[in-house]
Amino acid sequence: MNKNSFHWRIASLLVLFFVLFSLVIYRLFYWQVLASEELSELAKNQYYSQIEIPPSRGEIFASDSFPLVINKEAYLLYASRPQLKKPPAEIAKELAPLLAPDPTKEATDPAQRKTKAELIESEELSLEEKLGWEELVWIILKHKLSPEVREQIESLAIEGLGFSEEPIRFYPEASMAAHLSGFVGKNEAGRDTGYFGLEGFYDLELRGRQGLLTQETDAGNDPILIGSFSNQEKKDGQSLILHLNRSVQFLVEEKLKQALEKYEAKSGSVVVMNPQTGGIVALAAEPSFSQETYFQFEKEVFKNPVISDAYEPGSTFKIFVMAAALDRGLVEPETKCDLCSGPIKIDKYTIRTWNDEYHPDSTMREVIQHSDNTGMVFVAQKFSRDQFWQFLEDFGFGEKTGIDLQGEIASSLRPKKDWSQVDLATAAFGQGIAVTAIQMVRAGAVIANGGQLVEPQVVKEIISGEERIGIQPRPVGRVIKPATAQIVKEMMVQAVEKGEAKWLKLPGYQVAGKTGTAQIPVAGHYDQEKTIASFIGFAPADEPRFVMLVKLREPQSSPWGSETAAPLFFSIAKELLVYYGVQPD
Amino acid sequence: MSLLQIYLANGLATRGKELEVYQKEISLIEEENKKLKSETASLGGLARLSSLAQEKGFIKNPKVINLSRRLPVALNP
Numbered sequence: 308m309n310k311n312s313f314h315w316r317i318a319s320l321l322v323l324f325f326v327l328f329s330l331v332i333y334r335l336f337y338w339q340v341l342a343s344e345e346l347s348e349l350a351k352n353q354y355y356s357q358i359e360i361p362p363s364r365g366e367i368f369a370s371d372s373f374p375l376v377i378n379k380e381a382y383l384l385y386a387s388r389p390q391l392k393k394p395p396a397e398i399a400k401e402l403a404p405l406l407a408p409d410p411t412k413e414a415t416d417p418a419q420r421k422t423k424a425e426l427i428e429s430e431e432l433s434l435e436e437k438l439g440w441e442e443l444v445w446i447i448l449k450h451k452l453s454p455e456v457r458e459q460i461e462s463l464a465i466e467g468l469g470f471s472e473e474p475i476r477f478y479p480e481a482s483m484a485a486h487l488s489g490f491v492g493k494n495e496a497g498r499d500t501g502y503f504g505l506e507g508f509y510d511l512e513l514r515g516r517q518g519l520l521t522q523e524t525d526a527g528n529d530p531i532l533i534g535s536f537s538n539q540e541k542k543d544g545q546s547l548i549l550h551l552n553r554s555v556q557f558l559v560e561e562k563l564k565q566a567l568e569k570y571e572a573k574s575g576s577v578v579v580m581n582p583q584t585g586g587i588v589a590l591a592a593e594p595s596f597s598q599e600t601y602f603q604f605e606k607e608v609f610k611n612p613v614i615s616d617a618y619e620p621g622s623t624f625k626i627f628v629m630a631a632a633l634d635r636g637l638v639e640p641e642t643k644c645d646l647c648s649g650p651i652k653i654d655k656y657t658i659r660t661w662n663d664e665y666h667p668d669s670t671m672r673e674v675i676q677h678s679d680n681t682g683m684v685f686v687a688q689k690f691s692r693d694q695f696w697q698f699l700e701d702f703g704f705g706e707k708t709g710i711d712l713q714g715e716i717a718s719s720l721r722p723k724k725d726w727s728q729v730d731l732a733t734a735a736f737g738q739g740i741a742v743t744a745i746q747m748v749r750a751g752a753v754i755a756n757g758g759q760l761v762e763p764q765v766v767k768e769i770i771s772g773e774e775r776i777g778i779q780p781r782p783v784g785r786v787i788k789p790a791t792a793q794i795v796k797e798m799m800v801q802a803v804e805k806g807e808a809k810w811l812k813l814p815g816y817q818v819a820g821k822t823g824t825a826q827i828p829v830a831g832h833y834d835q836e837k838t839i840a841s842f843i844g845f846a847p848a849d850e851p852r853f854v855m856l857v858k859l860r861e862p863q864s865s866p867w868g869s870e871t872a873a874p875l876f877f878s879i880a881k882e883l884l885v886y887y888g889v890q891p892d
Numbered sequence: 893m894s895l896l897q898i899y900l901a902n903g904l905a906t907r908g909k910e911l912e913v914y915q916k917e918i919s920l921i922e923e924e925n926k927k928l929k930s931e932t933a934s935l936g937g938l939a940r941l942s943s944l945a946q947e948k949g950f951i952k953n954p955k956v957i958n959l960s961r962r963l964p965v966a967l968n969p
Contacts, residue, residue, distance in 0.1 A: 373933070373936065374929075374933045377929060377930060377933060378926065379926065379927075379930045380923050380926050380927060454927070474926075477930050477933075477934075479930070479933035479934045479936065479937045480937045480938060480939065481937065481939055483938075483939070524908075525908060531908055553938060554938065557938045557939070557942070885956050890958050890960070891958055
């Protein structure tokens, strides 16, 4: 072996060692620096267990603290694929009979219902498909299972299946006040979200914040007490106490259902409000839905017609126009109408009374008593366009009332510049103007409480942990003088006692009220057959305990408010007066 | 002192299992409470009470009699 060859071999060995050493250094650099984060995460996963603590969604209580919406235990069923010992098809076959939906809950129409066997078969296929997803380790199989179903599944002892708590909304009063409460469904990300009513409006408050418990654990996954521990506390959702009186709500719902049947109306609604505070005591609308099985209903029924539907109020609107005219000194209660002797012609339109009977020289009191359209045209002609617009704004028409429910609309008014003499005249008796029922009730409360506009409120108190936060009534401001409110109140009492609904008056009680029958505009003209019958009023007139609006759409037995909405109003009012312990005079 | 520390640390390290048992017990009681709450609430629902009353033969009082407050015999001395 020559010297050169020896040096060459030494050099080669050195290079080889250098390369190997570099590889080791590189590998160390890779594990220590480049992959350090990933490795430390993997290590954390071994040392620490993280438990997500779901917050409990806030509950909703009636004014007597009885629960209207609470949480009930339910479970999410999942499969951990690596731990499954049986083939997906076999598991699906065992689970399907327990997880298949109830045919009666699947569709409201019996003709569209699938048979139990069909539902089990489709459930089996769906489960098999889910269990076969190879790219997933943890698979959600079913949401919101009852404890009974959980027990049945556990008794099957299928390895690899697990449950996690996933509370469900429960309604002890069944579908009571469905339009008020709204419901909880899943959003696009699969999270529980409130929709409509209170659930929608107060979703953030009700939802709460998820907690996270991180704890060092031993090989058996039991916590190490001296190990590191961090706890991001969960924050349960806030609960709501309502102004709603469930006895009144129950009564109103029953009466409304009976009235819809009796008068063969398409739909209807009733709102009862405390005129002093604006607290909503009861709110019912038909057709309604069940919050628990909301998915079975058409989306249209979720909308609360009291806050989301605009309608022409008809004669019930007269009391507000009269109140504004009296307050501005445009007319006096004893002012005589010199236009009331016959139909009035404005431009190409002729305005008549509802029954084509005319009362020449009627006083303003008599105009309300007879619900005289020509008398209201007389009043409207005293207003300038600006004054009339100002009156609408003062009473809150054309703007949202601010009620704490999701889905309120403002029912926009026609721009001021577009108001013609005919528009003013027809608006004075409640045609050609759109309002919502809640705007009308609020305006009714102005007369009842002596002239203050209040903000309607559904929630009375918010419970946050141990703290109870009262929500104070929010008066918007004075709209008319107390003396004006008193005069209009007297006119309304006279309208009840001597007007077309006099046969309904309650002996011993003074009830202030006004009927309304408005034709429904269809494609640019008024449909002669279809009407919205309504009645607005409050009782007892001197110290009102409630203001109430009753509205029936397209009653078939009679189109008139005095023969449909008014009887419903008085049948509810009669029981409310007894319930509130108001003694007759 | 060190021995005591070792003894305490040892004790604490092995009591995780016990904690786990307590945690399970707490969640079980919480579940039971929720169940009881929803059961009592559903028993007190007005629709249920109303139909129960009907079954038992209760009817709505058709006539309400108001008793007026009787005036005292002597208003003034």
